[in-house]
Amino acid sequence: MRPKQAAAPATNADRFDVANRLFFRLYQSSNLMHKNGTRAVWGFGSTTQQWAVLGALARPRVRKDGMNVKELIAFLMVSRQNLAAVLDRLEARGWIEKIKDAADGRARRSRLTVKGIAIWDDMLVAIGDFYEAALADFSNEEQLLLYRMLDRLKDGLGALNPGDDDAAQPDEG
Amino acid sequence: MRPKQAAAPATNADRFDVANRLFFRLYQSSNLMHKNGTRAVWGFGSTTQQWAVLGALARPRVRKDGMNVKELIAFLMVSRQNLAAVLDRLEARGWIEKIKDAADGRARRSRLTVKGIAIWDDMLVAIGDFYEAALADFSNEEQLLLYRMLDRLKDGLGALNPGDDDAAQPDEG
DNA sequence: ATAGAAATAGCAATGCATTGCTATAAATTC
DNA sequence: GAATTTATAGCAATGCATTGCTATTTCTAT
Numbered sequence: 424m425r426p427k428q429a430a431a432p433a434t435n436a437d438r439f440d441v442a443n444r445l446f447f448r449l450y451q452s453s454n455l456m457h458k459n460g461t462r463a464v465w466g467f468g469s470t471t472q473q474w475a476v477l478g479a480l481a482r483p484r485v486r487k488d489g490m491n492v493k494e495l496i497a498f499l500m501v502s503r504q505n506l507a508a509v510l511d512r513l514e515a516r517g518w519i520e521k522i523k524d525a526a527d528g529r530a531r532r533s534r535l536t537v538k539g540i541a542i543w544d545d546m547l548v549a550i551g552d553f554y555e556a557a558l559a560d561f562s563n564e565e566q567l568l569l570y571r572m573l574d575r576l577k578d579g580l581g582a583l584n585p586g587d588d589d590a591a592q593p594d595e596g
Numbered sequence: 597m598r599p600k601q602a603a604a605p606a607t608n609a610d611r612f613d614v615a616n617r618l619f620f621r622l623y624q625s626s627n628l629m630h631k632n633g634t635r636a637v638w639g640f641g642s643t644t645q646q647w648a649v650l651g652a653l654a655r656p657r658v659r660k661d662g663m664n665v666k667e668l669i670a671f672l673m674v675s676r677q678n679l680a681a682v683l684d685r686l687e688a689r690g691w692i693e694k695i696k697d698a699a700d701g702r703a704r705r706s707r708l709t710v711k712g713i714a715i716w717d718d719m720l721v722a723i724g725d726f727y728e729a730a731l732a733d734f735s736n737e738e739q740l741l742l743y744r745m746l747d748r749l750k751d752g753l754g755a756l757n758p759g760d761d762d763a764a765q766p767d768e769g
Numbered sequence: 770a771t772a773g774a775a776a777t778a779g780c781a782a783t784g785c786a787t788t789g790c791t792a793t794a795a796a797t798t799c
Numbered sequence: 800g801a802a803t804t805t806a807t808a809g810c811a812a813t814g815c816a817t818t819g820c821t822a823t824t825t826c827t828a829t
Contacts, residue, residue, distance in 0.1 A: 471815095504818080508815075529826065
């Protein structure tokens with residue numbers, strides 16, 4: 424049973440093979456990002472996951488009032504239990520503080536402290552160097568293209584969630 | 597202060613922002629891959645990392661004689677200690693066995709058992725479905741493009757390793 | 770006011786991933 | 800033959816990430 428067209432369409436095996444390599448590269452890239460990224464900010468006592476949280480809280484629109492746990496979970500797409508541990512470490516180090524939400528008595532907002540802001544500003548230099556080195560082989564256009572494809576991949580992977588219909592897309596400013 | 601050219605060249609801030617979003621999407625995609633991928637093979641009692649090891653050992657060229665720890669570390673790009681724990685779990689479940697290397701008395705080769713091969717064949721169906729669903733929004737050409745970009749990203753991230761000069765690239769057949 | 774939903778906190782377990790250290794056995798090199 | 804390197808194993812610690820469960824406080828809807 425041959426394909427009808429001579430243009431050599433991808434077989435199921437071909438498709439599986441490409442997808443397999445794709446996700447394997449995702450797995451390897453993620454591990455390397457965490458390993459070498461953590462090394463890049465090791466001098467500050469931080470890790471990649473902590474820098475993700477700090478980066479979320481440092482955004483201009485939320486820097487003043489912080490974010491509550493629900494917002495951070497939606498933004499970072501991690502579990503509540505995982506996030507709580509990271510927030511506890513950041514709080515213990517004095518980089519963030521938990522304040523009561525003025526509007527909602529149940530909620531507590533995590534906000535950068537003065538110390539946290541200072542550390543973050545220093546870390547930004549190391550993070551910038553890390554980005555530059557890791558993406559040295561990519562042009563600006565390619566970086567944008569890769570970002571957009573990873574964004575779609577994230578959406579494709581997120582759509583597989585059974586219950587999580589609240590996959591709201593917070594802005595990223 | 598306006599840009600000199602009307603073509604709006606990328607500023608340093610633009611470059612940082614794109615890189616920042618790119619790695620954030622990598623972080624999110626990886627988390628989702630592990631979470632939903634593990635759900636996809638949960639019925640078999642497996643996880644994504646275990647399926648990566650099984651997939652490595654199931655390749656035609658190594659299926660008969662297996663791989664030793666050093667080869668697996670180079671292939672999967674994980675630490676020795678992490679791999680040992682995963683291999684122990686697979687061995688305890690009877691999916692792999694550790695045999696003595698005929699050529700090198702120090703080395704032990706991890707090889708799929710008959711049971712492991714049977715489970716892997718079943719898992720392949722679930723994995724194929726997972727791939728299809730996660731990449732439903734991508735054409736064949738886009739999947740190939742994304743794979744190639746992730747491959748380069750992996751290389752860029754791997755080049756940041758201080759000591760690891762043995763970043764040999766094993767084939768993937 | 771009462772019931773239900775939502776936001777947080779905590780306990781417990783499993784698995785992944787890293788680093789650092791030591792020890793043993795076998796191969797290689799000199 | 801002796802010294803070094805290589806491959807594996809084990810112990811210990813830290814951090815990330817998930818799931819499942821319960822409890823408390825507060826807000827909202829009836």
